[in-house]
Amino acid sequence: MDKDILIKVCTGTGGVASGSKEVLETFKGTISSAGIAASFSERCSAQRVGCRGFCAQDVLVDVIINGEKTTYKHVKPDMVGKIFTEHILNGTPVAEWIVDKDYHTFHQKQTKVVLSHCGEIDPEDIHAYRAVDGYKAAKMALTSMSSQEIVNIVKNSNLRGRGGAGFPTGLKWELGLRIASDIKYVICNGDEGDPGAFMDRSVMEGDPHAVIEGMIICAKATESHHGYIYVRAEYPLAVKRLQMAIEQCYEAGFLGKNTFGSGFDFDLKIFQGAGAFVCGEATALMRSIEGKRGMPTPKLWRSAEKGLWDRPTVLNNVETFANIPRIILRGADWFMRLGTERSGGTKVISLSGKVKNTGLIEVPLGVTLREIVYEIGGGIEGGKSFKALQTGGPSGGCIPEELLDTEVDYESLALAGSIMGSGGMVVLDETSCMVNTAKFFLEFTQSESCGKCTPCRIGTKRMLEILERITTGRGKEGDLELLEELGHYIRATSLCGLGMTAPNPVLSTLRYFRDEYEQHIRNKKCPAAVCRDLITYSILEAVCTGCGACKRVCPADAIRGVRKKPHRINTELCVKCGTCFDACKFKAITKV
Amino acid sequence: MVTLKIDGQKVTVRKLSTILDAVRKLDIPIPTLCHHPELSPFGGCRLCLVEINGSPKPVASCTTFARNGMDVTTTSPRLEKLRKTTLELILSDHPKDCMVCERAGDCKLQELAYFYGIRENRFGGEQRVYEKKDNNPFIARDMEKCILCGQCVRICDEIQGVGAIDFAYRGLRTKICPPFENDLNCEFCGQCVAVCPTGALTGKMWDQKGRQNFKEVDTVCPYCGCGCNITLHIWRNEVRRVSSKEETLNEGWLCAKGRFGYGFIHSPDRLKKPLIRTAPKDISAFPIHQTNPPLPPFTKGGRGGIHPSSFSLHPLSSFKEVSWDEAFDYIANRLKQIKENYGPDAIGGLSSARCTSEENYLFQKFFRAVIGTNNIDHCARY
Incomplete structure (x- = not known):
């Protein structure tokens, strides 16, 4: 039954962290509570939807009355009552809580293909997905298209691997199709490990069925009958929703034996990763599924020839798979035109x-x-x-x-x-120090190195040590040249993509921000005043009112001064914690 | 077959050979630390890098198939610089105690450092520090010297089928260890010791027993019927260590007994001449306790001799050293006597798999035809 009042609450991980579960429960409770006419509660439904992207303003709630959408930001459970009575019952939106123009400019320039369902449909309900043409593409692919036809469409769409390397997806599938084997595998790489990246997580949480549908189509295109979704265990919500989606698919006959009544079999399982960043690398991921240590293996063979358990394997990223149903439904041309000449979408x-x-x-x-x-x-x-x-x-x-x-x-x-x-x-x-930024990223890659090859295991560590030296004022002439040499060496000699790309943050900052490095080394100064060992805090005597706020908060007892007279910082005692800097209301403390 | 060009020389190798195979076929020297011809390709040390004409980046020759028409360069200033950097990095995290290291003189890393003339190292910094605490009886594990070539892991898994060790941890702290960092508790075949390119894995038995100037004697392992070829490392007429060469029929592989079980050679308890047991004439005068059937006279613990505490035959019996002639006469007489008095089936023969087929054939023939019994067997069965 269609409901004309819809309340959509974001329940991605970002939303959940901001309390969306409670918000959703409160909405549901309010709808079914006494005092609201029964006919009304029938017209009204509150549902969970996936992440819509603007996590900074979570919890975001859409209230749709007769197709007219109003979005509220930063919704808390105690705000629900007011929204309900004023907006839903009386028809006047609560103006002060509605999203402002930022929300609209944020969305204006975007083109949502992969994320088109995220934030719109209930990710835990296969019917909601089917209502937006879900599994239509898979059915088409399985019942009325040949494997080669599917491969051709994907090839023509110019879709390239979204995991990062950008290998043409159609080409990969064609290789997978061409190699004959009784057992072949399709793997979805959901081991998203970059710090600050949450693209794949949002898709898996917000639109799990699209990923599964993409995999079903890929299975048909490459004639594989077994699939794995490799998700990191740190994504419990994604695992849960994918698991639910897989169960629903088995029930609906979209997975398992004779899918869509087409006679094609496809089994899909979830494999949870144990938290190694390097397992996002295809060969390490496959070793991990095999039960071995997730360590990249040399690519004597392409995965399409010998992958998981030495069988032909097609491995794609979550986002790549989520694109597939749309490409099949709307055609390769549409997708190709969305992007550039060399990469579509x-x-x-x-x-x-x-x-x-x-x-x-x-x-x-x-x-x-x-x-x-x-x-x-x-x-x-x-x-x-x-x-x-x-x-x-x-x-x-x-x-x-x-x-x-x-x-x-x-x-x-x-x-x-x-x-x-x-x-x-x-x-x-301007407040970010480029040397420190490079150090941050290198710290991550070097500690996540699997330790197999020398350049990555020891090389990145030595680079990090040089950076540490520079940011603590112990840098010396020749360090930059050594960094560059090591960087190019690691890039040229590492075994896998992790090592080959690990020096990128350092090399690119050295290329564009070399002067900042030189300032650290020659003048022992951090221009952005970030590197703690290179900054000094001092009090501007002309501005200081002698209020004593800094003196009170200083943990090292390094600030001295008489009340209402300018204070002074004893730099010998100062531990550079920055507490006084934050405490001063008169901006009398400088850090240089 | 695949034909390619290496440093200008044409070479033809089997399909699915690596570039390194082709390079080795031409006997061109190329440094490696993690490669072993009998183990799966690893690609970890990154020393065997070569340039292929038309490919922008150098590739590891041990993990790249040779293809028709490839034009490979194995040495160039760029390659040598990359290799030298790799060695410098490995050495920057390696103890510099070659002077007291068990493997000095026989260490691949030391040799490469020598050939590349690494006197000054541009890299310093943190080094791994591990407590040495492995209390197993045979294998000394000094993980600070480990260069993570993974040969021990692969040999344990792929050749021995044991899988007692694997990589653990990440980054610079990556370490080869048994599960949960327990003490090594495996079958102690010592294959890992044999393939370790550095002093990380050595035999506890040969600690400080000499490194060079051994007299090497090739012989055959005295234990089982496999007859592995072994090499005894002898110094001052004493066997200090046992190894096996790769080009032997056992391809250099040995088991725990062959590799570590040589203590008997110089054991004072070792029997070098035949012994005949003598007992008092009138056995009935001295009551025998506990013995039906008699317990074996050989004690546990590999001492091989007779130990009074476990001597459960007659307390007054003893051994007399005799010559081989005397011993054979005695055996022949006693066999004849027993056969006459009790019949041939009172006698049984046990032979050894260590004997040749001919010897074993003769042994069973002797028992069946001469003695006249089918009571005949040996550890690998007839």
Whole structure:
């Protein structure tokens, strides 16, 4: 039965963390509570939906009355009553809680393909997915298309692997189809491990059926009958929703024996990863499913020839699979035209850092980085100036202001010294130290190195040690050259993608922000005043009112002064914690 | 077959050979630390990098198939620089105690450091520090010297089928260890010790028993019927260590007994001449306790001799050293006597798998035809 009043509550991980479960329960409780006419509660339904991207304003709630949508931000359970009585019962929206124009500019420039269902449908309900043409593509593929036809459509769509490397998906499938074997595998890589990346998680949580449908189509295209979804165990909600979706599919006859009555068999299982970043690498992932240590193995064979248990295997990213049903339904041409000449479609990006609007976005390939930062992201927070855009997570690089007109696609980002990667973007402003940023990412990759090959295991550690030296004022002449040499060495000699890309954050910052490194080494100064060992706090005597606030909070007892007279910091005792800096109301304390 | 060019020389190798196989076929030197021809390709040390014409990045020759028409370069200033950097990095996390290291002189890492002339290392920094606490009886494990080549892990899994050790942890702290970092508790075949390129794994038995200037004697393992070829490392007329060469029929593999069980050679209890047991004439005068059937006279613990505490035959019996002639005469006489008095089936023969087939054939023939009994067997069955 159609309900004309719909309340949609975001229940992605971001939403849940902000309390969306309670909000949803309160809505449901209010609807069914006494005092509201029975006829009314029949017309009204509250449902959970996946992440809609703008996590900074969670919990977001849509109230749709007769097709007219009003969105509320930062909804708390105690706000539900007011929204319900004023808006739903009396028809006047609660103006002060409605999202402002940021919310709309955030969405305006986006093109939602993969995320089109996220935030719109109930991810735990297969009927909700079917109501938006779900499993139509899979049925078509299984009952009326040949494997080669599917492969051709995917090839023509110019879809490229969304996991980061950008290998043409159609080509991969064709290889998988061409190799004959009684057992073949389809694997979905949901081992998203980049710090700050949550694209795949949002898709798995918000639209799990799309991923499964993509895998069913892939299974048909490559004639495989076994599939795995590899999800990290740190994504419990994604695991739960995928598991539910798989069970629903088995019940509906979309998985298992004779799927869609077509005579084609396809079994799908979830495999939970144990938390190693390197398991996102295809060969390590397969070793992990085999029960071995997740460690990359040399690619003597392509996975399409010998992958999981030495059988032909097609492995794609979550986002890649989620694109497939749309491509089958709407045609390769439509998808191809969305993107650039060499790569079709859209890319889901998690935008974070020092921009106003952070969250999950989806843009057609080919938009410029500037559009992402200044239009979707709404520019830099707090009127500060832009410094760099870090793309591609710990394997990516930093792109400076002058290259902001670079288009988002695999080749142009690589040319700029970064990578597309899985699609994380972190905006850095003038208060970010580039050396420290590079150090942060390298710290991550070096501790996540599987330890198999020398350059990655020891090389990244030595690079990190040099960076630590530089940020603590012990840098010396020749360090930068050594860093560069090591970086290029690791890139050239590492066994897998983790090692090959690990030096990117350092190499790209060295390329665009070399002067910042030099300042650290020669002048022992951190221009952004971030590196603790290189900054000194001092009190401007002309501004200090002698209120004593700094003195009271100083944990090291390093500030001395008489009341109502300018105070002083004893730099010998100062531990550079920055507490006084935050405590001073008169901006009398400087850090240089 | 695949034909390719290496450093300008043409070479033809079997299909699915790696570039390294082809390089080795031409006998061109190329450094490796993690490669072992009998184990699966690993690609960890990154020393065997080569350049392929048309490929922008160097590739590891041990993990790349040779293809028709490939043009491979095994040495160039760029490659040598990359290799040297790799070695410098490995050495930056390796104890510099070659002077007292068990493997000095026989260490692949030491040799490479020598050939690449690494006197000064541009890299320093944190080194792994591990407590040495493995209390197993045979294998000394010094994990600070481990270069993570993974040969021990692979040999244990792929050749021995045991899987007693594997990689653990991540990053610089990656370590090879038994489950839960317990003491090694495996079958102690010592294959891992044999393939370890550095001093990380050594035999506890040969600790400080000498490194070089051994006299090497090739012989055959005295234990089972496999007849593995072994090499005794002898110093001052004493066997200090046992190893096996790769080109032997057992391909250099040995088991725990062959590799570590050589203590009997110089044991003072070892029998070198035949012994005949003598007992007092009138056995009935001395009552025998506990013995029906008699317990075996050999004690546990590999001492091999007779130990009074377990001597459960007659307390007054003893052994007399005799010559082989005397011993054979005695055996022949007694066999004849027993056969006459009690019939041939009172006698049984047990032979050894260590004897040759001919010897075993003769032994059973002797029992069946001469003695006239079918009571004949040996550890691998007739």
